Amino acid sequence: MPLNDLDRTWFRIHSDRQFRLRKQSPAELQQWPVPPHEGLTGWCVIRKDDGAMELFAIADGETWGDSDEELGPFFNDMRGAAA
Numbered sequence: 001m002p003l004n005d006l007d008r009t010w011f012r013i014h015s016d017r018q019f020r021l022r023k024q025s026p027a028e029l030q031q032w033p034v035p036p037h038e039g040l041t042g043w044c045v046i047r048k049d050d051g052a053m054e055l056f057a058i059a060d061g062e063t064w065g066d067s068d069e070e071l072g073p074f075f076n077d078m079r080g081a082a083a
Contacts, residue, residue, distance in 0.1 A: 007046050
């Protein structure tokens with residue numbers, strides 16, 4: 001999935017970052033074969049190099065580390081699990 005304009009702008013502002021963590025938009029949530037059930041929030045990690053995106057859901061109110069050091073390995077683990 002190519003980077004959308006907001007992701008592209010975010011990476012331009014945060015030029016030192018390789019990964020972005022953000023909540024999914026309603027349109028992105030509609031693309032799930034089975035959307036996250038009530039009590040879960042859809043999130044995504046975007047890789048700057050190629051715009052690749054991995055989707056996941058966590059319990060409402062949970063937080064996630066937003067550093068490349070945490071997001072990079074998490075992204076790669078999700079990529080490996082999907083293969």
